[in-house]
Amino acid sequence: MRIPEANGGAAEAGLTPDGRGRVKLMRVADPAAIILAVLAIHPSFAPLPAVAGASGSEVAPAPAMVLAQGADRYPEPVTVPSASGKMAVPEAAAAVRSPFEIEPYVQGVDDSSASVLWLPKDRDEIGYVEYGPTQAYGLTAPAEKKRRLRWDGTMRNGGAWVGRARLTGLAPDTKYYYRVALGSVASGEGTFRTAPAGDGTGFTFLVFADTIDNKKEHFRIASIAGAMFDPAFVLHCGDAISEKADKVHDFRPVFLHPVVRTIKDTFGDGDFSDGSTWKSEFFPTARPLLAEAPYFLARGNHEGKNKRMALYFEAPDGTPQGRCYGFDWGAACFVTVDTSRNFKPGSAQHAFLESTLSSSTKPFKVFFAHHPPYSSARHGSTFRVRKYIQPLLEAHGVKLAFAGHDHSYQRTVVNGVTYIVLPPGGDETYSQANRKENPDGLIFVRKRGFIQVDVLADRMIVTAWTFDAGAELPDIAERFEVFR
Numbered sequence: 001m002r003i004p005e006a007n008g009g010a011a012e013a014g015l016t017p018d019g020r021g022r023v024k025l026m027r028v029a030d031p032a033a034i035i036l037a038v039l040a041i042h043p044s045f046a047p048l049p050a051v052a053g054a055s056g057s058e059v060a061p062a063p064a065m066v067l068a069q070g071a072d073r074y075p076e077p078v079t080v081p082s083a084s085g086k087m088a089v090p091e092a093a094a095a096v097r098s099p100f101e102i103e104p105y106v107q108g109v110d111d112s113s114a115s116v117l118w119l120p121k122d123r124d125e126i127g128y129v130e131y132g133p134t135q136a137y138g139l140t141a142p143a144e145k146k147r148r149l150r151w152d153g154t155m156r157n158g159g160a161w162v163g164r165a166r167l168t169g170l171a172p173d174t175k176y177y178y179r180v181a182l183g184s185v186a187s188g189e190g191t192f193r194t195a196p197a198g199d200g201t202g203f204t205f206l207v208f209a210d211t212i213d214n215k216k217e218h219f220r221i222a223s224i225a226g227a228m229f230d231p232a233f234v235l236h237c238g239d240a241i242s243e244k245a246d247k248v249h250d251f252r253p254v255f256l257h258p259v260v261r262t263i264k265d266t267f268g269d270g271d272f273s274d275g276s277t278w279k280s281e282f283f284p285t286a287r288p289l290l291a292e293a294p295y296f297l298a299r300g301n302h303e304g305k306n307k308r309m310a311l312y313f314e315a316p317d318g319t320p321q322g323r324c325y326g327f328d329w330g331a332a333c334f335v336t337v338d339t340s341r342n343f344k345p346g347s348a349q350h351a352f353l354e355s356t357l358s359s360s361t362k363p364f365k366v367f368f369a370h371h372p373p374y375s376s377a378r379h380g381s382t383f384r385v386r387k388y389i390q391p392l393l394e395a396h397g398v399k400l401a402f403a404g405h406d407h408s409y410q411r412t413v414v415n416g417v418t419y420i421v422l423p424p425g426g427d428e429t430y431s432q433a434n435r436k437e438n439p440d441g442l443i444f445v446r447k448r449g450f451i452q453v454d455v456l457a458d459r460m461i462v463t464a465w466t467f468d469a470g471a472e473l474p475d476i477a478e479r480f481e482v483f484r
Contacts, residue, residue, distance in 0.1 A: 102162065102283050104129075104180040104187045105290040108314035109233065110327075111172035111195040114294075115314050117146070118163045118180050118187070119279075129165040131178035135189070141165040143180075146311065160311060166318060172197035190291045193232055195316070199331040199363065204229055206289070207368070207451035209237035209404025209422035210300075212281060217448060218426030219285040224473065225450050225465075226288040232329065233293050237404035237422050238300020238370030240286075241277045278308055285426070298336040299323055300370040300404065324349045326356040332455055333362040337389070339371040339403075344388050353389065357396035363484045364460060365398040372403035372421045374412040376444065377430040379405055380437035393417050399482045400460060402451070406430055409445040409464050409477055412438055418482055423449035423466055445477045459483045 102119035109115075116129045126145065132138040146164040163180070170176065173196040180187040196203065206225055211218040225231075283290065297313055310320035316327045326335035335356045343349040357365060371382040373390055382405075393401060394415050401419050407430040410421035423429070429446045449466035460482045465474040 098187075099125075099182050099185055100180075100187060102279060102312075103287060103291070104178070104190055105283070105287075105295075106178070106190060106192040107294050107312075108166075108316055108318045109192055109194060109294045110316035111197050112170050113166060113168045113318070114170065114176070114192055114194065115318055116141075116165050116167065116178055116180065116190075117312065117314075119161075120163060120182055122182070125182050126163045127180050127182040129167065129178055129180055130186070131167055131176055133171070133174055133176055135177050137177065137179070139167075141167050160308070162311060170194050173200060188291070192293060193230075195232070195328075196330040201331045201455050201457050203232040203330055204452060204454050205233050205235060205329075206231045206293075207235045207237065207402050207420075207422060207453065208425040209370075209402075210239045210407055210424035211236070211285070211426040212239050212242045213428070214426045215281060215285045219288070221425050221448060221450060221467070222286055223288040226292060229452060231289070231293045231452075234289055234295045235334070235366075235368050235402060236295055236297045237368050237402050238298045238303065239404060239427070240297060240300070241281050241303060278312060296327065296334065296336075296368075297321060298369045298404075299338040299340065324352045326352075326360075328360070328362060330455065331362055331457075332364040332366055332460075333357075333360040334366045334368065336368050339369045339382065339385060339389075344384075350388060350392075354392050354396075357392060357398065360396075364400075364455060365396065366400045366402070367393055367398050368402040370403060371405050372410075372419065373401075374414065374419045374438045374441065375403075375406040375408075375410055375421050376432050376435050376438040376441055377406035377408045377410070377421070378433050379430075380434050390414070390417070399484075400453075400462070408432070409443070409447065409449060409466055410438070410441055411443050411464075411478065411480075412441045414440065418462075418480075420451065420462070420464075422451060423447055423464070423477075425450055443478055447477070449474060449477065 099121055100118055101121050102117075104116055104118040107115045107117055116131075118127070120127060126143045128143050129141045130137040130139070131141065143163045143165045145161045147159065147161045167176075167178075172194050175191060175193045177189055177191050179189050193203075206229065208222075211222075286295070289295075295313060296315075297309060299309065303309065310322065313321040315321050315325050316329075319325075323338035323341060324336060326333065328334075333356070335353060337343050337349045337353055341349065343353070367389075369385070369389075371379075371385055373382055373385040375381050382403075385403075392398075394417060398417055401417055402422060403420070404422045404424075406421050407424040407427060408421060409423040410419075412419045423445065425448065429448060431446055432444050435441075445464070445466055447466035447468065449464060452463040452465060454461040454463075461479070462482060463479045464477040466477040467474050
């Protein structure tokens, strides 16, 4: 199949520009045609436009594949061929004219509400959100300063904050458009889809892990995933940032550490911690997906005790994403715990996991965390997860469990539970170091990539997309089904 040429090639692949110069996705059976057309029209995968009214032409968001609500069939697997020539991927911090330190993104989405968060460069101008089911918007929501919470859930008196607006009264399973207005300028346009009502199916979510330490690769993979799919949300199995984030002892003498921590606990961050790693490592590079879908993160070992997650990320009910939390989306229940902390029987995390899984009546249950119970790569299997978490998953009908940490794609099935180790979404890959750690492993692929999951009425279809060394586009490493 030849690469479509310019806009004519887009029409050939089922993509037609609308009156605003944007690209509209028509019904297409071949994902290869879609992604190649995207490459022809947007060879740089530029981020969403930084400001409306700024100099320069408007850049359209990339088109996407959508799984229809209630769908009971899915196209046969298609291997996406590589495009000829090099694909120029810009550095993620491309929006030099943007008035935002953190570009607007969506969080806390359920079937009737959502939160939009952002951080302006001018701290005196918070702004507000324009939103609606069409690109004409039509609705507005006021903003507030959301400050970082203490561990007990109370609001801090000062320090770090983000702008936040809670959008309510939304219709279920509906696509919304939004942007943030700051004075006379506005952000680029973002989108999100509310969750289906009840036990609705026919939605797609993506799964990433270990996106740190190679910003260019993370941005490239997120761009391609965002162009190929229109995910309802993204699960992230940890190590979204490196360990150097928000350390209080980067330049202060050791004897001052207790004093600094006391000041921070009493008055907030102040200038002691600016969240620079989140701002430089994660938000710009995840932007292609953050602009269209909420992220639900599991805490990895590299996040450590980082407290910014409670500020930047929200569960569907609008509360902070803690060390352990769960949420429902249509017919599926999702739950995570912090596998770097205590999850033995008798611990708060173990009790939370058991309570969430046992009380859920959803037909699909999905667990996601950072450390894998079964792996044969560099780190190997995490036996305490096998000992303390695996029995809960088996007892309460969990069919699918995701983990990261070991930087390779692996699949293992034990007692009816399918365990997936995520390929890294940016970081380096690991070789198969110890086969004895996981003798029952069904597949091992040392490549970068991500996972696509389609939730249908009676099953989940899992597709592992991985990148060959030097390849611009991913291939399907494996595709399988998990039934109710």
